[in-house]
Amino acid sequence: MPLCLLSTRPPSSLTLITCHASPGALRTHPSPPSTSSLSLPPTPPPSLTCALHCPHFQSCSGCTHEFNLHRPIIVDEATDFFNTLGVSDFTFDTCRLWEWRCRAKLAVRGSAESPLIGLYQEGTHNVVNIPQCKAHHPNINAAVELLRRGITELNVEPYDEDQGTGDLRYVQMAVTTYNTSLPASERYRNGKVQVSLVWNSRNESSPNSEKLNALANFLWKNGGPKSNVHLIHSVWANFQTSTNNIIFGNRWRHLLGERDFWEHVGGIDIALAPSSFGQANTRAFDILLRKLQKYVPFGASVADLYAGAGVIGLSLAATRKCRSVKCVEINKESKLSFEKTADRLPKIVDSSISWHHADASKEPLSWMVGSDVIVVDPPRKGLDTSLVDALQNIKSLKHKAKSSSESFSPHEVKDEKRPWILRAREDSVQIGSKTTSVDSQALPETLIYISCGWESFKEDCKLLLSSKAWHLEKAHGYNFFPGTQSIEVLAVFKRGPEGLKKRKLGKKNKKHL
Numbered sequence: 001m002p003l004c005l006l007s008t009r010p011p012s013s014l015t016l017i018t019c020h021a022s023p024g025a026l027r028t029h030p031s032p033p034s035t036s037s038l039s040l041p042p043t044p045p046p047s048l049t050c051a052l053h054c055p056h057f058q059s060c061s062g063c064t065h066e067f068n069l070h071r072p073i074i075v076d077e078a079t080d081f082f083n084t085l086g087v088s089d090f091t092f093d094t095c096r097l098w099e100w101r102c103r104a105k106l107a108v109r110g111s112a113e114s115p116l117i118g119l120y121q122e123g124t125h126n127v128v129n130i131p132q133c134k135a136h137h138p139n140i141n142a143a144v145e146l147l148r149r150g151i152t153e154l155n156v157e158p159y160d161e162d163q164g165t166g167d168l169r170y171v172q173m174a175v176t177t178y179n180t181s182l183p184a185s186e187r188y189r190n191g192k193v194q195v196s197l198v199w200n201s202r203n204e205s206s207p208n209s210e211k212l213n214a215l216a217n218f219l220w221k222n223g224g225p226k227s228n229v230h231l232i233h234s235v236w237a238n239f240q241t242s243t244n245n246i247i248f249g250n251r252w253r254h255l256l257g258e259r260d261f262w263e264h265v266g267g268i269d270i271a272l273a274p275s276s277f278g279q280a281n282t283r284a285f286d287i288l289l290r291k292l293q294k295y296v297p298f299g300a301s302v303a304d305l306y307a308g309a310g311v312i313g314l315s316l317a318a319t320r321k322c323r324s325v326k327c328v329e330i331n332k333e334s335k336l337s338f339e340k341t342a343d344r345l346p347k348i349v350d351s352s353i354s355w356h357h358a359d360a361s362k363e364p365l366s367w368m369v370g371s372d373v374i375v376v377d378p379p380r381k382g383l384d385t386s387l388v389d390a391l392q393n394i395k396s397l398k399h400k401a402k403s404s405s406e407s408f409s410p411h412e413v414k415d416e417k418r419p420w421i422l423r424a425r426e427d428s429v430q431i432g433s434k435t436t437s438v439d440s441q442a443l444p445e446t447l448i449y450i451s452c453g454w455e456s457f458k459e460d461c462k463l464l465l466s467s468k469a470w471h472l473e474k475a476h477g478y479n480f481f482p483g484t485q486s487i488e489v490l491a492v493f494k495r496g497p498e499g500l501k502k503r504k505l506g507k508k509n510k511k512h513l
Contacts, residue, residue: 050097052483054134061122062135063483069097074454074485075477081458082475085465086498092487093291094479095284101135102175102191103280105247106144108151108158108168115151115158117144117171125161135483140173142231143193143223147171150218156211159200167208168215169240170198170247172274176233177282178262188283192233194261195219196274199237204253212237216255224257234258236274248275260340265289266315271340275333277308281480288450288478288490289315295448295474295492296320296373303371303444304328305360305387306378309337312450313375317351324352328360328367335429342431353431364390365397373446382456392467394443394495447493452480457489464493471498 052066065072075092082090109127110116118130131148133141151158151168159166175191182190199212216235223232234257240249252275261272263282266289272278279285289312296302296316300323304313307327317325327338338355360367360376361384368374368390376383383391390397447470451457464470470493478488 052098052134054483055132056118056128056130059121060119060128060130060133062119062130062133064485065483069482070094070479072479072482072485072487074487078454078475078477078487078489082472085461085472087472087475090475090477092477092479093284093287094482095281095287097479097482098134099137100283100482101133101140101280102137102177102282103278104136104140104173106130106171106173108171109161110158112151112155112157115148117148136173137175137191138189139175139191139193139231142229143173143195143219144171146219146223146231147195147215149222150215154211154214154218156215164243165200167200167211168197169200172196172198172238172247174261174272174274174278175282176261176263178264178269193223193231194233194236194257194274196236196238198240198247198249200241201239202241203239203251204237206239213255220256232257233261238274266293266311267319268311268315268341269344270309270311270314271337271344272309273333273337276337277331277334279480284478284480284488288476288488291476292316292375292448292450292490293319295446296322299323300372301370301442302326302373302375303367304375304377305364305367306330306376307334307355308377309334309341310355311341312377314338314341314345314353316375317353318345318349321349322351324370325354326367326371327353327355328358329355330357330359332357339429342429355429357428360384361386368394368444370442371444372442373448374444375448375450377450378453378456380453380456382451382453382460388460388463391447391464392469394469397443443495445495449489449491449493451489451491452486454487454489457491461491468497470495 050068050070052063052069054063054066057063057066071092071094078092079090082088106117107120107127108115108117116127116129118128120126121128130136131141131145150156156168157166159169172195174194174196176194177187177191179187179190179192197212197215199208201208204212216237219232219235221227224230235255237253237255238248239251239253240247242249252273261274263270263272265282265286292312293316298321300320302313302316302322302325304310304316304325304327307313307329308331310327310329313325313327316322335355335357342353364384364387376387378384447464449457449460461472465472472491473494474492476490478490480486480488
Protein backbone atom coordinates (compact mmCIF):
# COMPACT_ATOMS: atom_id res chain seq x y z
CA MET A 1 0.00 0.00 0.00
CA PRO A 2 1.82 3.15 -1.18
CA LEU A 3 2.22 6.26 0.93
CA CYS A 4 1.57 9.65 -0.62
CA LEU A 5 3.71 12.69 0.20
CA LEU A 6 4.47 13.42 3.80
CA SER A 7 4.37 17.02 4.90
CA THR A 8 7.56 19.02 4.53
CA ARG A 9 6.83 20.84 7.78
CA PRO A 10 9.03 20.42 10.87
CA PRO A 11 9.00 16.91 12.39
CA SER A 12 6.99 18.04 15.44
CA SER A 13 3.96 18.75 13.26
CA LEU A 14 4.19 15.92 10.77
CA THR A 15 0.93 14.25 9.87
CA LEU A 16 0.92 10.64 8.76
CA ILE A 17 -0.84 10.47 5.40
CA THR A 18 -1.90 7.04 4.29
CA CYS A 19 -3.00 6.25 0.76
CA HIS A 20 -5.35 3.28 0.41
CA ALA A 21 -5.23 3.30 -3.38
CA SER A 22 -3.68 0.43 -5.25
CA PRO A 23 -0.33 1.16 -6.91
CA GLY A 24 -2.05 1.23 -10.31
CA ALA A 25 -4.39 3.94 -9.12
CA LEU A 26 -1.56 6.42 -8.56
CA ARG A 27 -0.85 8.18 -11.81
CA THR A 28 2.77 8.55 -12.79
CA HIS A 29 4.46 10.01 -15.83
CA PRO A 30 6.16 7.53 -18.16
CA SER A 31 9.94 7.48 -17.93
CA PRO A 32 11.77 8.58 -21.08
CA PRO A 33 13.82 5.95 -22.93
CA SER A 34 17.21 5.29 -21.39
CA THR A 35 20.27 6.27 -23.44
CA SER A 36 23.95 6.25 -22.59
CA SER A 37 24.64 9.65 -24.14
CA LEU A 38 21.86 11.65 -22.48
CA SER A 39 21.21 12.19 -18.80
CA LEU A 40 17.70 11.45 -17.58
CA PRO A 41 15.48 14.46 -16.86
CA PRO A 42 14.56 15.03 -13.22
CA THR A 43 11.57 13.17 -11.81
CA PRO A 44 8.41 15.28 -12.11
CA PRO A 45 7.27 16.90 -8.85
CA PRO A 46 5.06 14.58 -6.80
CA SER A 47 2.28 17.19 -7.01
CA LEU A 48 1.90 16.34 -10.72
CA THR A 49 1.46 12.64 -10.00
CA CYS A 50 -1.45 13.57 -7.69
CA ALA A 51 -2.96 16.16 -10.05
CA LEU A 52 -6.56 16.32 -11.23
CA HIS A 53 -5.96 16.41 -15.02
CA CYS A 54 -9.62 17.30 -15.64
CA PRO A 55 -10.70 19.20 -18.79
CA HIS A 56 -13.62 20.74 -16.87
CA PHE A 57 -11.56 22.33 -14.11
CA GLN A 58 -12.34 26.05 -13.59
CA SER A 59 -15.52 25.95 -15.69
CA CYS A 60 -17.16 23.45 -13.27
CA SER A 61 -17.77 24.32 -9.61
CA GLY A 62 -17.16 20.78 -8.33
CA CYS A 63 -13.39 20.87 -7.75
CA THR A 64 -11.44 23.80 -6.36
CA HIS A 65 -7.80 22.78 -6.80
CA GLU A 66 -5.81 20.74 -9.32
CA PHE A 67 -2.69 19.62 -7.50
CA ASN A 68 -1.75 17.58 -4.44
CA LEU A 69 -5.11 15.83 -4.38
CA HIS A 70 -3.76 13.53 -1.68
CA ARG A 71 -3.22 16.43 0.73
CA PRO A 72 -5.54 19.45 0.58
CA ILE A 73 -4.08 22.58 2.17
CA ILE A 74 -6.67 22.40 4.94
CA VAL A 75 -4.80 19.39 6.39
CA ASP A 76 -2.04 21.75 7.61
CA GLU A 77 -4.63 23.88 9.38
CA ALA A 78 -6.25 20.78 10.92
CA THR A 79 -2.85 19.52 12.11
CA ASP A 80 -2.12 22.83 13.83
CA PHE A 81 -5.60 23.02 15.32
CA PHE A 82 -5.39 19.57 16.90
CA ASN A 83 -1.82 20.19 18.06
CA THR A 84 -2.99 23.20 20.07
CA LEU A 85 -5.56 20.91 21.73
CA GLY A 86 -2.95 18.35 22.73
CA VAL A 87 -3.55 15.84 19.94
CA SER A 88 -0.18 15.52 18.23
CA ASP A 89 -0.84 12.24 16.43
CA PHE A 90 -3.53 13.49 14.01
CA THR A 91 -3.63 11.23 10.95
CA PHE A 92 -5.00 11.79 7.46
CA ASP A 93 -6.18 8.95 5.23
CA THR A 94 -6.70 9.22 1.51
CA CYS A 95 -8.25 6.60 -0.73
CA ARG A 96 -8.96 6.91 -4.46
CA LEU A 97 -7.89 10.28 -5.85
CA TRP A 98 -9.84 9.92 -9.10
CA GLU A 99 -13.10 8.18 -9.97
CA TRP A 100 -14.07 8.20 -6.30
CA ARG A 101 -17.55 9.72 -6.49
CA CYS A 102 -20.26 7.05 -6.40
CA ARG A 103 -23.19 9.43 -5.93
CA ALA A 104 -23.86 12.58 -7.96
CA LYS A 105 -26.80 14.99 -8.31
CA LEU A 106 -26.67 16.79 -11.65
CA ALA A 107 -28.81 19.56 -13.13
CA VAL A 108 -30.38 19.07 -16.58
CA ARG A 109 -30.79 22.23 -18.67
CA GLY A 110 -30.32 23.37 -22.28
CA SER A 111 -32.50 21.91 -25.03
CA ALA A 112 -33.54 18.48 -26.28
CA GLU A 113 -31.17 18.91 -29.24
CA SER A 114 -28.28 20.01 -27.02
CA PRO A 115 -28.87 19.02 -23.38
CA LEU A 116 -26.57 20.22 -20.61
CA ILE A 117 -26.05 17.71 -17.79
CA GLY A 118 -23.69 18.73 -15.03
CA LEU A 119 -23.04 21.25 -12.28
CA TYR A 120 -23.62 24.97 -12.07
CA GLN A 121 -20.80 27.31 -12.97
CA GLU A 122 -19.50 28.99 -9.81
CA GLY A 123 -21.85 31.77 -8.67
CA THR A 124 -24.39 31.20 -11.45
CA HIS A 125 -27.22 28.93 -12.50
CA ASN A 126 -25.53 28.20 -15.81
CA VAL A 127 -25.05 24.45 -16.14
CA VAL A 128 -21.69 23.14 -17.37
CA ASN A 129 -21.46 19.81 -19.16
CA ILE A 130 -18.94 17.51 -17.43
CA PRO A 131 -18.84 14.35 -19.58
CA GLN A 132 -15.23 13.58 -18.63
CA CYS A 133 -15.44 14.36 -14.92
CA LYS A 134 -12.39 12.83 -13.18
CA ALA A 135 -14.15 12.62 -9.82
CA HIS A 136 -17.08 10.55 -11.06
CA HIS A 137 -17.04 6.79 -11.07
CA PRO A 138 -16.57 5.99 -14.80
CA ASN A 139 -19.99 4.39 -15.00
CA ILE A 140 -21.65 7.61 -13.86
CA ASN A 141 -20.10 9.35 -16.87
CA ALA A 142 -21.25 6.49 -19.11
CA ALA A 143 -24.80 6.65 -17.72
CA VAL A 144 -24.88 10.44 -18.21
CA GLU A 145 -23.89 9.99 -21.85
CA LEU A 146 -26.63 7.37 -22.29
CA LEU A 147 -29.15 9.77 -20.72
CA ARG A 148 -28.01 12.54 -23.06
CA ARG A 149 -28.71 10.29 -26.05
CA GLY A 150 -32.13 9.40 -24.70
CA ILE A 151 -33.08 13.06 -24.15
CA THR A 152 -32.17 13.91 -27.74
CA GLU A 153 -33.71 10.88 -29.43
CA LEU A 154 -36.98 11.11 -27.50
CA ASN A 155 -37.21 14.92 -27.59
CA VAL A 156 -37.33 15.23 -23.80
CA GLU A 157 -37.28 18.90 -22.82
CA PRO A 158 -34.79 19.87 -20.09
CA TYR A 159 -36.13 22.14 -17.35
CA ASP A 160 -36.26 25.90 -17.91
CA GLU A 161 -35.84 27.65 -14.55
CA ASP A 162 -37.09 31.02 -15.76
CA GLN A 163 -40.31 29.68 -17.28
CA GLY A 164 -40.83 26.69 -14.97
CA THR A 165 -41.37 24.52 -18.06
CA GLY A 166 -39.77 21.38 -19.44
CA ASP A 167 -39.72 17.73 -18.38
CA LEU A 168 -36.45 16.70 -16.74
CA ARG A 169 -35.07 18.89 -13.93
CA TYR A 170 -32.27 16.88 -12.33
CA VAL A 171 -30.82 13.40 -12.28
CA GLN A 172 -29.23 11.52 -9.40
CA MET A 173 -26.71 8.82 -10.28
CA ALA A 174 -25.75 6.37 -7.52
CA VAL A 175 -23.30 3.50 -8.05
CA THR A 176 -23.51 0.20 -6.20
CA THR A 177 -20.40 -1.97 -6.22
CA TYR A 178 -22.18 -4.78 -4.37
CA ASN A 179 -21.81 -7.89 -6.53
CA THR A 180 -20.75 -11.07 -4.75
CA SER A 181 -20.58 -12.97 -8.06
CA LEU A 182 -17.42 -11.04 -8.97
CA PRO A 183 -13.99 -11.19 -7.33
CA ALA A 184 -13.60 -8.35 -4.82
CA SER A 185 -10.93 -6.71 -6.99
CA GLU A 186 -13.36 -6.33 -9.91
CA ARG A 187 -16.45 -5.07 -8.08
CA TYR A 188 -15.67 -1.38 -8.02
CA ARG A 189 -15.03 -0.90 -11.73
CA ASN A 190 -18.09 -3.02 -12.57
CA GLY A 191 -20.45 -0.95 -10.43
CA LYS A 192 -24.03 -0.48 -11.62
CA VAL A 193 -25.85 2.87 -11.68
CA GLN A 194 -29.19 3.62 -10.06
CA VAL A 195 -30.70 6.48 -12.09
CA SER A 196 -33.26 8.77 -10.44
CA LEU A 197 -35.01 11.14 -12.86
CA VAL A 198 -36.45 14.26 -11.23
CA TRP A 199 -39.52 14.94 -13.36
CA ASN A 200 -41.27 18.29 -13.60
CA SER A 201 -44.77 17.09 -12.72
CA ARG A 202 -46.89 16.31 -9.66
CA ASN A 203 -47.15 12.57 -10.25
CA GLU A 204 -47.00 9.77 -12.81
CA SER A 205 -50.46 10.69 -14.16
CA SER A 206 -49.34 14.04 -15.54
CA PRO A 207 -49.54 14.66 -19.33
CA ASN A 208 -45.77 14.27 -19.86
CA SER A 209 -45.60 10.86 -18.10
CA GLU A 210 -45.40 9.06 -21.46
CA LYS A 211 -42.04 10.69 -22.10
CA LEU A 212 -40.88 9.67 -18.63
CA ASN A 213 -41.69 6.03 -19.27
CA ALA A 214 -40.14 6.20 -22.73
CA LEU A 215 -36.91 7.63 -21.31
CA ALA A 216 -36.79 4.98 -18.58
CA ASN A 217 -37.30 2.24 -21.17
CA PHE A 218 -34.55 3.73 -23.36
CA LEU A 219 -32.09 3.63 -20.46
CA TRP A 220 -33.05 0.07 -19.58
CA LYS A 221 -32.95 -1.19 -23.16
CA ASN A 222 -29.54 0.34 -23.85
CA GLY A 223 -27.95 -0.07 -20.42
CA GLY A 224 -29.84 -2.87 -18.71
CA PRO A 225 -28.88 -6.54 -18.31
CA LYS A 226 -29.84 -7.43 -21.90
CA SER A 227 -27.81 -4.63 -23.50
CA ASN A 228 -24.27 -4.95 -24.82
CA VAL A 229 -22.90 -3.23 -21.72
CA HIS A 230 -24.80 -3.77 -18.47
CA LEU A 231 -24.60 -0.35 -16.87
CA ILE A 232 -27.96 0.44 -15.25
CA HIS A 233 -29.00 -1.03 -11.90
CA SER A 234 -32.46 0.55 -11.81
CA VAL A 235 -34.50 3.57 -12.87
CA TRP A 236 -36.57 5.67 -10.46
CA ALA A 237 -38.70 8.78 -10.85
CA ASN A 238 -39.08 11.64 -8.42
CA PHE A 239 -41.79 14.23 -8.95
CA GLN A 240 -41.04 17.87 -8.20
CA THR A 241 -42.85 21.07 -9.27
CA SER A 242 -41.52 23.50 -6.66
CA THR A 243 -39.77 26.63 -7.91
CA ASN A 244 -37.22 26.65 -5.07
CA ASN A 245 -33.75 25.08 -5.11
CA ILE A 246 -34.79 21.83 -3.42
CA ILE A 247 -33.91 19.03 -5.80
CA PHE A 248 -36.31 16.27 -4.74
CA GLY A 249 -40.04 16.28 -4.17
CA ASN A 250 -41.80 13.95 -1.74
CA ARG A 251 -43.17 11.48 -4.29
CA TRP A 252 -41.04 8.61 -5.61
CA ARG A 253 -41.80 5.80 -8.03
CA HIS A 254 -39.77 2.74 -8.94
CA LEU A 255 -39.85 2.25 -12.72
CA LEU A 256 -37.44 -0.50 -13.81
CA GLY A 257 -34.69 -2.78 -12.52
CA GLU A 258 -33.94 -3.87 -8.98
CA ARG A 259 -35.88 -2.12 -6.26
CA ASP A 260 -33.28 -2.66 -3.53
CA PHE A 261 -29.91 -0.90 -3.73
CA TRP A 262 -27.20 -2.61 -1.66
CA GLU A 263 -23.66 -1.73 -0.68
CA HIS A 264 -21.17 -3.31 1.73
CA VAL A 265 -19.48 -0.93 4.19
CA GLY A 266 -18.34 -1.16 7.78
CA GLY A 267 -18.64 -4.95 7.76
CA ILE A 268 -22.37 -5.08 6.91
CA ASP A 269 -24.66 -4.99 3.88
CA ILE A 270 -26.59 -1.72 3.78
CA ALA A 271 -29.73 -0.80 1.83
CA LEU A 272 -30.17 2.75 0.56
CA ALA A 273 -33.34 4.10 -1.01
CA PRO A 274 -32.79 6.86 -3.60
CA SER A 275 -34.38 9.27 -1.10
CA SER A 276 -31.92 8.35 1.67
CA PHE A 277 -28.66 10.15 2.31
CA GLY A 278 -25.66 8.17 1.13
CA GLN A 279 -21.94 8.96 1.25
CA ALA A 280 -20.53 9.89 -2.16
CA ASN A 281 -17.13 8.31 -1.44
CA THR A 282 -18.02 4.73 -0.52
CA ARG A 283 -14.44 3.49 -0.10
CA ALA A 284 -13.37 6.36 2.16
CA PHE A 285 -16.51 5.96 4.28
CA ASP A 286 -15.69 2.29 4.79
CA ILE A 287 -12.19 3.20 6.02
CA LEU A 288 -13.64 5.74 8.45
CA LEU A 289 -16.14 3.21 9.81
CA ARG A 290 -13.41 0.63 10.44
CA LYS A 291 -11.47 3.21 12.46
CA LEU A 292 -14.56 4.37 14.37
CA GLN A 293 -15.36 0.81 15.44
CA LYS A 294 -12.08 0.61 17.34
CA TYR A 295 -13.20 3.37 19.72
CA VAL A 296 -16.41 1.62 20.78
CA PRO A 297 -15.96 -0.97 23.57
CA PHE A 298 -17.41 -4.43 23.05
CA GLY A 299 -20.88 -4.70 24.56
CA ALA A 300 -21.38 -0.94 24.80
CA SER A 301 -24.71 0.82 24.62
CA VAL A 302 -24.71 3.32 21.73
CA ALA A 303 -26.88 6.27 20.69
CA ASP A 304 -26.44 7.22 17.03
CA LEU A 305 -27.74 10.78 16.48
CA TYR A 306 -28.32 12.25 13.00
CA ALA A 307 -28.34 8.57 12.06
CA GLY A 308 -29.84 8.59 8.57
CA ALA A 309 -30.57 4.98 7.66
CA GLY A 310 -28.63 3.82 10.74
CA VAL A 311 -25.53 2.61 8.89
CA ILE A 312 -23.12 3.64 11.66
CA GLY A 313 -25.23 2.27 14.50
CA LEU A 314 -25.97 -1.02 12.75
CA SER A 315 -22.32 -1.54 11.82
CA LEU A 316 -21.42 -1.09 15.50
CA ALA A 317 -24.14 -3.54 16.56
CA ALA A 318 -22.62 -6.15 14.25
CA THR A 319 -18.90 -5.56 14.78
CA ARG A 320 -18.80 -4.52 18.46
CA LYS A 321 -21.60 -6.76 19.76
CA CYS A 322 -23.31 -3.75 21.31
CA ARG A 323 -25.74 -4.26 24.15
CA SER A 324 -28.10 -1.73 22.60
CA VAL A 325 -28.16 0.74 19.70
CA LYS A 326 -30.57 3.68 19.34
CA CYS A 327 -30.64 5.43 15.96
CA VAL A 328 -32.30 8.87 15.85
CA GLU A 329 -33.08 10.52 12.50
CA ILE A 330 -35.35 13.39 11.44
CA ASN A 331 -35.86 12.16 7.84
CA LYS A 332 -38.69 9.61 7.85
CA GLU A 333 -37.64 8.38 4.39
CA SER A 334 -34.70 6.59 6.02
CA LYS A 335 -36.91 4.22 8.00
CA LEU A 336 -37.40 1.62 5.24
CA SER A 337 -33.67 1.47 4.46
CA PHE A 338 -32.94 0.96 8.16
CA GLU A 339 -35.41 -1.95 8.33
CA LYS A 340 -33.94 -3.66 5.26
CA THR A 341 -30.37 -3.27 6.52
CA ALA A 342 -31.28 -4.54 9.99
CA ASP A 343 -33.00 -7.51 8.38
CA ARG A 344 -29.67 -8.54 6.79
CA LEU A 345 -27.57 -8.32 9.94
CA PRO A 346 -25.81 -11.57 10.82
CA LYS A 347 -27.97 -13.87 12.95
CA ILE A 348 -25.37 -13.77 15.71
CA VAL A 349 -26.12 -10.08 16.38
CA ASP A 350 -27.86 -10.07 19.74
CA SER A 351 -28.57 -6.41 20.43
CA SER A 352 -31.57 -4.31 21.27
CA ILE A 353 -31.69 -2.09 18.18
CA SER A 354 -34.13 0.74 17.54
CA TRP A 355 -34.67 3.52 15.00
CA HIS A 356 -36.62 6.66 15.93
CA HIS A 357 -38.08 9.30 13.63
CA ALA A 358 -37.24 12.26 15.83
CA ASP A 359 -35.32 15.51 16.01
CA ALA A 360 -32.20 14.93 18.09
CA SER A 361 -32.24 18.59 19.11
CA LYS A 362 -35.49 18.14 21.04
CA GLU A 363 -34.67 17.11 24.62
CA PRO A 364 -31.31 15.57 23.59
CA LEU A 365 -30.72 14.26 27.10
CA SER A 366 -33.49 11.73 26.59
CA TRP A 367 -31.38 10.09 23.84
CA MET A 368 -28.16 10.18 25.87
CA VAL A 369 -29.53 8.49 28.98
CA GLY A 370 -28.47 4.87 29.27
CA SER A 371 -25.77 5.16 26.58
CA ASP A 372 -22.05 4.54 27.03
CA VAL A 373 -21.18 6.05 23.64
CA ILE A 374 -22.79 8.87 21.66
CA VAL A 375 -22.08 9.04 17.92
CA VAL A 376 -22.99 12.27 16.12
CA ASP A 377 -22.80 12.76 12.36
CA PRO A 378 -24.48 16.14 11.80
CA PRO A 379 -24.93 18.02 8.51
CA ARG A 380 -22.36 20.60 7.42
CA LYS A 381 -23.75 23.26 9.77
CA GLY A 382 -22.70 21.20 12.79
CA LEU A 383 -24.48 20.25 16.00
CA ASP A 384 -27.76 21.84 17.02
CA THR A 385 -27.31 24.40 19.80
CA SER A 386 -29.50 22.46 22.22
CA LEU A 387 -27.36 19.35 21.79
CA VAL A 388 -24.15 21.31 22.37
CA ASP A 389 -25.69 22.79 25.52
CA ALA A 390 -26.67 19.35 26.81
CA LEU A 391 -23.18 17.98 26.18
CA GLN A 392 -21.55 21.00 27.82
CA ASN A 393 -23.70 20.66 30.93
CA ILE A 394 -23.75 16.89 31.12
CA LYS A 395 -22.32 16.83 34.66
CA SER A 396 -25.07 19.06 36.05
CA LEU A 397 -27.68 17.08 34.11
CA LYS A 398 -27.02 13.86 36.03
CA HIS A 399 -29.85 14.49 38.44
CA LYS A 400 -32.22 14.94 35.49
CA ALA A 401 -31.29 11.61 33.95
CA LYS A 402 -33.74 9.62 36.04
CA SER A 403 -36.78 11.75 35.19
CA SER A 404 -35.73 11.91 31.53
CA SER A 405 -35.34 8.14 31.24
CA GLU A 406 -38.63 7.60 33.02
CA SER A 407 -40.36 9.73 30.41
CA PHE A 408 -39.92 6.74 28.11
CA SER A 409 -41.30 4.28 30.63
CA PRO A 410 -44.22 2.25 29.23
CA HIS A 411 -46.13 2.96 32.45
CA GLU A 412 -46.16 6.67 31.66
CA VAL A 413 -47.13 6.51 27.97
CA LYS A 414 -50.72 7.53 28.59
CA ASP A 415 -49.59 10.76 30.32
CA GLU A 416 -47.01 11.80 27.72
CA LYS A 417 -48.02 14.96 25.85
CA ARG A 418 -44.82 16.19 24.20
CA PRO A 419 -45.40 15.85 20.41
CA TRP A 420 -41.78 15.02 19.53
CA ILE A 421 -41.73 12.18 22.06
CA LEU A 422 -45.08 10.83 20.85
CA ARG A 423 -43.92 11.03 17.22
CA ALA A 424 -40.67 9.23 18.03
CA ARG A 425 -42.63 6.40 19.63
CA GLU A 426 -45.18 6.20 16.85
CA ASP A 427 -42.59 6.00 14.05
CA SER A 428 -39.95 3.96 15.87
CA VAL A 429 -38.68 0.54 14.83
CA GLN A 430 -37.61 -1.97 17.48
CA ILE A 431 -35.48 -4.98 16.59
CA GLY A 432 -34.73 -7.49 19.29
CA SER A 433 -35.90 -7.28 22.87
CA LYS A 434 -32.71 -7.99 24.75
CA THR A 435 -32.78 -6.59 28.27
CA THR A 436 -29.84 -5.96 30.58
CA SER A 437 -29.31 -5.05 34.20
CA VAL A 438 -27.03 -2.15 33.28
CA ASP A 439 -27.88 1.23 34.85
CA SER A 440 -30.41 2.75 32.45
CA GLN A 441 -29.75 6.21 33.93
CA ALA A 442 -26.04 6.23 33.08
CA LEU A 443 -24.68 9.04 30.91
CA PRO A 444 -22.14 8.59 28.09
CA GLU A 445 -18.42 8.48 28.73
CA THR A 446 -17.43 8.70 25.04
CA LEU A 447 -18.55 11.10 22.30
CA ILE A 448 -17.58 10.30 18.70
CA TYR A 449 -18.04 13.24 16.34
CA ILE A 450 -18.01 12.74 12.56
CA SER A 451 -17.87 16.05 10.70
CA CYS A 452 -18.10 17.08 7.06
CA GLY A 453 -17.98 20.79 7.93
CA TRP A 454 -14.56 21.86 9.19
CA GLU A 455 -15.52 25.39 10.29
CA SER A 456 -18.58 24.23 12.24
CA PHE A 457 -16.61 21.38 13.79
CA LYS A 458 -13.97 23.79 15.13
CA GLU A 459 -16.66 25.89 16.79
CA ASP A 460 -18.41 22.87 18.30
CA CYS A 461 -15.09 21.44 19.48
CA LYS A 462 -14.12 24.66 21.24
CA LEU A 463 -17.50 24.87 22.95
CA LEU A 464 -17.32 21.26 24.17
CA LEU A 465 -13.81 21.69 25.54
CA SER A 466 -14.50 25.07 27.14
CA SER A 467 -17.03 23.46 29.48
CA LYS A 468 -14.36 21.09 30.88
CA ALA A 469 -17.00 18.37 30.60
CA TRP A 470 -15.04 16.70 27.76
CA HIS A 471 -11.49 16.38 26.57
CA LEU A 472 -10.32 15.49 23.07
CA GLU A 473 -8.50 12.18 22.93
CA LYS A 474 -8.04 11.33 19.23
CA ALA A 475 -8.59 12.93 15.83
CA HIS A 476 -8.38 11.56 12.30
CA GLY A 477 -8.98 13.17 8.91
CA TYR A 478 -10.24 11.53 5.71
CA ASN A 479 -10.03 12.64 2.10
CA PHE A 480 -13.70 12.19 1.22
CA PHE A 481 -13.63 14.82 -1.55
CA PRO A 482 -10.30 14.90 -3.45
CA GLY A 483 -10.01 18.07 -5.51
CA THR A 484 -11.71 20.22 -2.87
CA GLN A 485 -10.69 21.98 0.32
CA SER A 486 -12.85 19.67 2.43
CA ILE A 487 -11.97 16.93 4.86
CA GLU A 488 -14.05 14.55 6.90
CA VAL A 489 -13.07 14.48 10.57
CA LEU A 490 -13.44 11.69 13.10
CA ALA A 491 -12.91 13.05 16.63
CA VAL A 492 -13.10 11.08 19.88
CA PHE A 493 -13.98 12.93 23.09
CA LYS A 494 -13.93 11.48 26.61
CA ARG A 495 -15.85 12.71 29.64
CA GLY A 496 -14.02 14.94 32.08
CA PRO A 497 -11.04 17.33 31.78
CA GLU A 498 -7.80 16.07 30.25
CA GLY A 499 -5.93 16.32 33.55
CA LEU A 500 -8.23 13.68 35.03
CA LYS A 501 -7.20 11.22 32.33
CA LYS A 502 -3.51 11.83 33.06
CA ARG A 503 -3.99 11.36 36.81
CA LYS A 504 -5.74 8.05 36.26
CA LEU A 505 -2.95 6.87 33.97
CA GLY A 506 -0.41 7.92 36.59
CA LYS A 507 -2.13 5.87 39.28
CA LYS A 508 -2.18 2.82 37.04
CA ASN A 509 1.53 3.18 36.29
CA LYS A 510 2.34 3.43 40.02
CA LYS A 511 0.47 0.20 40.68
CA HIS A 512 2.69 -1.59 38.18
CA LEU A 513 5.91 -0.34 39.80
